[in-house]
Amino acid sequence: MGIGGIGGLYAIEATDGFADTLARGLWQEADEDPMVLARMSVLVPTRRAVRTLRESFLRLGNGRQMLLPALRPVGDIDDDEAGFSGLDGAAAAGDLPPAIPGLRRQLLLTQLVQRFLERKDSGTAIQAAGIDHAALLAGELASFLDQVHTEQVPYAGLADLAKERYASHWQEVLEFLSIATEFWPALLAEEGAVEAPLRHSALVDRLSARWAEQPPQDPVIVAGSTGSIPATARLMGAVLDLPLGAVVLPGLDRDADEVTWAAIGQDPGHAQHGLAHLLKSLGRDRSDVREWPSSGAGAVRSPRRRLIQETLRPAETTEAWRRLPEEHAELLSGGIDGLSMLACPGHHEEAETIALMLREALEDETRTAALVTPDRVLARRVKSALRRWDIEVDDSAGQPLSATGPMTFWLATAEMAATACAPVPLLAALKHPLAAGGMEVPRFRRRVRTLERSVLRGPRPAPGIEGLLNAVRDAYPEEEKQDALDWIGKLAPSVTHFSELLDSDATSLIDLLSAHNAVAETLAATNEETGDRRLWAGEAGEDAANFLGELVEAVRDFPPIEGRSYGAFLEALLVGRVHRPRYGTHPRLAILGPLEGRLQQFDLMVLGGLNEGTWPPDPGADPWMSRPMRAEFGLPSPERRIGLSAHDFQMAASAPQVVLTRAERVDGAPTVASRWWLRMETVLRALSLQDKIGRQVAAYPFWQQALDAPKKLEPVRPPAPCPPVKVRPRKFSVTEIETWVRDPYAIYAKRILGLKSLDEIDEDPGAADRGTMIHDSLDLFVREFPEELPPKALERLLEIGREQFAPAMLRPSVHAFWWPRFERIAEWVVTMDGPRRAALSRIWTERKGQIMLRGPLASVELTCKADRIERQADGSYVIVDYKTGAPPTDKQVRAGLSPQLPLEAMMLAMDGFAEIPAGAIGALEYWRLSGGEPAGERKPLKGTLEELIEEAEDGLLKLIEAFDDPVTPYRSRPAPEHAPRYSDYEHLARVKEWSAAGEV
The missing domain is CATH 3.90.320.10 (Lambda Exonuclease; Chain A)
Known part of the structure; x- marks a missing residue:
């Protein structure tokens, strides 16, 4: 067709696999000419979608190197990017101020929140608290600001809300939100920056105006977006106005009857509502939408597609389910081919079963598989379960930065200093894999174990490094005392200085970060490698260093804080920060969020966590506004999020091989199946297919149980050791005679094996x-x-x-x-x-x-x-x-x-x-x-x-x-009814195992 043939509004069916179908169509439009393909610009919703589309082109070329279109996320239209189709993004940006960095923004908002909470005449129910609480509130306030700016709702609407119609609590919240309306704009102006959503929206408008004056000479395609963000919808409209502009919609229902489509337009919780709203805002109708080139033949007649459409039918039209057996039974019955539903007893069983499915998929060297779920706990459990087979899986959500090795070490050293070297925080820092104390790691581990046994078990020493040194002088073995004093003494200056700052009522954050870094790097150093090289190495270390570098830059003029709040303040700033490993994961497995799963298909897709409140998510209560206030202010209803989630479900459930899973109980509490799960069960019952939907996966729960079941072992019997008479003790105290009578095994363990129980840490x-x-x-x-x-x-x-x-x-x-x-x-x-x-x-x-x-x-x-x-x-x-x-x-x-x-x-x-x-x-x-x-x-x-x-x-x-008879054994509890109330050796004798089995 050539590059001039593309343009207009298209859709790719949910059953076709969006990314692969899009790549094939672009390749066809370029007449399979790499130079023509490279002139195209393709905008997709997320960075993950960019990666997915690259992989689709890689598969299209059978792994050969090829020139690709310019692939960018929709949100990356800024002056740091190259222009679209020959237009300079910097020129479009013009004199727009830069977007304020996220961490700097949170810190500035934290100061405003603190000042507000400290006002004596505030009269608000929001109570003054520490800097960490203010930082958390600032994070929530920033989320509210993002939503307001993204939806382009003017602040003036806050003042227009009819206060007399709302409870006093909401009026107090409105007073708190005055931070955003009265103080924040002036502070932003002083920074010479703007909010990122506002800058993005302005840049879209400027770019659209430039395109109207000077249309690009090469194709621009926006693909995979539902236009839920107004700026994105406007960008899509601007692209459609270009001679070579195209918009490709994901999974648009082009054959729903008019009654159903009208109901969809009124139901924000429906999967197609977002697309219906987008078409309306673009001034287009479904009849204007064409099928994307290279879409699968007969997609309109796909049984799976029709089954999902019936499952997600608007509530106003569900009376049509009564006619399913007569009108659509033959067609829809094919929709369950490759579709399975599996309800597991609990969260653990669900995770283990999904991991088993993913592992089985790898038996075929050409097969791919993915778990799609919004349930982060389930995702972590599946990821952990796959390690049973030494499989590291790519999780699109990553892991919290605070849970990475470098950052857990950083936080552990802060807690160690803040608690004046209390035993548990001290050991948490010293036993961290990154701790080395300036020596070889094995040697350092031995030093720490000796310190634990000699000093830290039992009642805690006096506080601080000096208290620790005194305890070493009093309790350490003489032959090891000086060595311990030496290596602890090397840590003393940096730890003491940091502790003094943490104990201060007003300390500079820069000073705290500098002192903290000195402690962390001193403790992380080995005899061959400096602390900074070990601490900030690798992907996780790089992300942690970037966060701390951004923090140092952001706190340049932050007022002094109370030192004791430093650790909690750090943790509050880390909320939402994510580390995503780029390497070392399996190439054919993935764990995806619903948004990431929307645009790609795998040979097996497991849709997990299908419980109400998880998928779809619970809209919850807005911490700032009630539903009537949101509506009057101009923010969208919470149900819109359910509609977007439903669309993600529709796209993922349309893959050729799909397993839907849910847990009947989570943390011991019964769950309610997702509304889409219940709807599908209803449709299947109407078609008399309810007994067939789970047959393909019926064996997995049994395999999972067999996998976790212990091997058949001989029953555990009470121990009855018979040591030689010459090693049996010949000296007893009168208190030991009672133990000898009631539990001879304890005498054996203590006096012959020489075992002694350790005191608890910080006992x-x-x-x-x-x-x-x-x-x-x-x-x-x-x-x-x-x-x-x-x-x-x-x-x-x-x-x-x-x-x-x-x-x-x-x-x-x-x-x-x-x-x-x-x-x-x-x-x-x-x-x-x-x-x-x-x-x-x-x-x-x-x-x-x-x-x-x-x-x-x-x-x-x-x-x-x-x-x-x-x-x-x-x-x-x-x-x-x-x-x-x-x-x-x-x-x-x-x-x-x-x-x-x-x-x-x-x-x-x-x-x-x-x-x-x-x-x-x-x-x-x-x-x-x-x-x-x-x-x-x-x-x-x-x-x-x-x-x-x-x-x-x-x-x-x-x-x-x-x-004295060599055949007399030292039995454990020979008369259970006379057993001692407590023994240090119960676990060694495995009392609970053999007593539960009825052994005597």
Whole structure:
């Protein structure tokens, strides 16, 4: 046909594959002459569409190099681009000011928002908050401004809204929006810049005027746009007025009857409403639209196309569904060829099943596949599931810049400094893959692990780098101490300086960014590579560096901020920033948003997340205006977004091989199927095809379950290790005897394997620590007053308690709960112990005992530390054990499950305590020191003490005899009903696995 044959208004059917069909038509119009093709200019909606069209030309040429038309996104008409068809874009721009950079704009709006919120007489319900909150509000305000400018609604309309018709809340919002009407234009003028949508609109108008005076000599084609943005619609009109201008519409329904088309024009939620509105604004009718050259033959009669049309029929005309079996059954029944619907139980199953479908498509080396979904959670899950097969898939939405390696490291170092090197943020920074501390990475990892075990587990050190260094001096192994002090000391200057700035009430953002960068680059450096080379390397590092460079430029005159808000402020500025990898993804797979999926087709297209509120999206509530206010102001209704989403669905669902999926539950909550899913089910029921639509994918859920099902394994049995007798322990404390009886495996793990549980990182003092502080307080008190109590005994005991609790008193839980309980315990002890001492001749506290017991193979040493031993006036002894928790019952003691006190009595009778003469036992008591109601309670053991002691000794000797037998195993919980309430070794013994299987 030649280059002169193109021009006018065209459409490409949804079933034809827009990009490939467009490329074929352009190639035909150029008579397959590369030089002619290269003279064309083609405008498509997005940068992704540019890439898609390039790939279509690549397929058209079978991979050969070829000259392409000038391909550009519609939004890229500015003076940085070459002109269209020989016209200079800079000349069209003329004296238009530049568009204000996005980050600079948000920061300037943040200042305006802050000033507004700080006004004492504002009277607004929007409360003043930190700089981070102001930045988030500025981002929302910027989105509102973009919408207003894009729709070209004048600000004057805000003042004309009838305030008396709206609630007071909206009037407060209108007052807040005065930022946009009163202050923002003047600030923009000072910047010598304009809003990007306004500049784009003005440039379109100027370019249209230049084209009217001097039409391009080469074809200009606008393809794939629905004209939802007014400036784009005007550009399309200007192109249509050119002698060689063409507009190619995606998926226009050219054969709907007039009644249906009229209903479409009144329904903003319909898939064709946007195109109907565009044709009206262009002054054209459907009869003016021609079929694009190279479109598929018989597209009008495509069963799939007719099925989708019926599914999306306007609500006013759905009575036509009653006539489907009689009029269209044969034609529409072919629409389900290659179309499947699959409802999955949950989000996880949906993602795993989709990943399985995409993976199966790769078995054919010529096949391509894509997931199209607006559900970002589903997209991330599918991307993660594909890594099972080492497949990295291209996700058109990219990933948040804040989630990339360099930026997570940047934010982690900010949190580390802001929290004065608190253990968890400190480890988050030190364990980041980019952290190296100026040494080889493996060596640095070893240093960090040692620091964690020695210093950061358990109660946190004192704040700051100096507190960390002091903790290293106190707790580190001597052979590693100096090395740790050296490498932490290298970080100290930059971290200390940054922390001081963060602790300031007013700090320059430039100073904060500079100090922050010094910390990040110092920590990222290795012994061979500088920190900046490691931190900003690669695509993600480049994007992070670009963001920070733009930020440094944008904050040049930003007022000082409170240092403590710096981290949250950074995160607020990162909202919406995206990193899109350009390399390293699979060439035949993709994850696309609905807009990106509109213009391209794959051999398999999975349309996922078809639930109401996701696809179509929930219009939600406008944070600034109610629906009546939007209508009166001139903004489009939220339903227009549903119509655009419906059009995207129509285009994607028209591919040859399509699977529609949804999750019946998301995060445990039931979901409602998308309106298009429900409509399609209704049409299929009318055609009696509902049982056929899922047959092609019926096996996938079973494959997915089989893929995730664990392999059949032998049932897990309780461990029963039998170590050689020579390695079995020959020394026990009396508290370990209870563990030995109830859970021998714990003795095996601790004493033979030498395993010890680690403290939690930044651990709050637990019950054991509380018991230790109470024991130590009572020990010091009794040692100071071993006979009579002083006149102010309670005051002295509380004073001793404060000294013992002091290291933990900064913890809110200790100050609020434990200390008041100790005060009540102290009062109870003094009240009870004063009269009691009159009958005592001596008290010993925290005394160690030791005896040797004969075993079949060798002697066994038994040790203890008795909390309190009292000698009564008659020479007999009372042994007391303090319990801050629940003491054992008499039944447990008599059964030998808790033999601690009887064994201590046995040791005293056998002269096992130095400086305490052997003697008879008068009583064995537990003192329950809970600090509750009651604060304390004496619980003497009942029964004949001689029998208790004899039974405890006999039980211990039998236990020694049993475990001196090499065939006796160290079982885990041999009697589950007597198992300990807590054990550090439950996970090692796999208790939950074998106990769930019914093993004993």
